[in-house]
Amino acid sequence: xxxxxxxxxxxxxxxxxxxxxxxxxxxxxxxxxxxxxxxxxxxxxxxxxxxxxxxxxxxxxxxxxxxxxxxxxxxxxxxxxxxxxxxxxxxxxxxxxxxxxxxxxxxxxxxxxxxxxxxxxxxxxxxxxxxxxxxxxxxxxxx
Numbered sequence: 001x002x003x004x005x006x007x008x009x010x011x012x013x014x015x016x017x018x019x020x021x022x023x024x025x026x027x028x029x030x031x032x033x034x035x036x037x038x039x040x041x042x043x044x045x046x047x048x049x050x051x052x053x054x055x056x057x058x059x060x061x062x063x064x065x066x067x068x069x070x071x072x073x074x075x076x077x078x079x080x081x082x083x084x085x086x087x088x089x090x091x092x093x094x095x096x097x098x099x100x101x102x103x104x105x106x107x108x109x110x111x112x113x114x115x116x117x118x119x120x121x122x123x124x125x126x127x128x129x130x131x132x133x134x135x136x137x138x139x140x141x142x143x
Contacts, residue, residue, distance in 0.1 A: 058121065065117025072111030079104065 055063070075095075078088055096103045 061117050061120075065114040067114070068110045068117065069114030072107040072109075072114060075107035076111070079107065 052060070078084070078092065084092065092103065095106065099106050
């Protein structure tokens with residue numbers, strides 16, 4: 001039969017137990033920190049919204065369409081040009097390695113798709129109010 005070791009009682013704190021005095025009038029209670037009436041720390045400010053974040057989804061598609069159409073026109077003009085600079089040659093060689101003979105179709109597709117994105121909702125573009133024109137013409141700009 002195995003021998004069991006007697007358990008040792010838990011050690012007592014080495015600090016002497018002293019009296020705790022109640023706080024005096026007008027003082028903060030002991031052990032609770034500096035003050036319980038501190039205002040909470042200020043909330044972090046949200047990051048500032050960029051120009052792109054302020055645009056609606058429709059306007060974002062319009063901007064993307066304009067960029068696609070512009071890049072398509074630039075590539076078409078670069079392909080039609082009889083001479084090419086070194087950066088243009090490198091760009092065209094990369095595009096031709098990716099698309100092959102599609103280098104001639106890609107800019108045309110970008111131009112058509114970009115214009116479609118811009119003109120897809122042409123009936124929703126608000127018309128310029130005519131009363132603004134009549135009010136502007138009634139002002140006298142002469143001396």
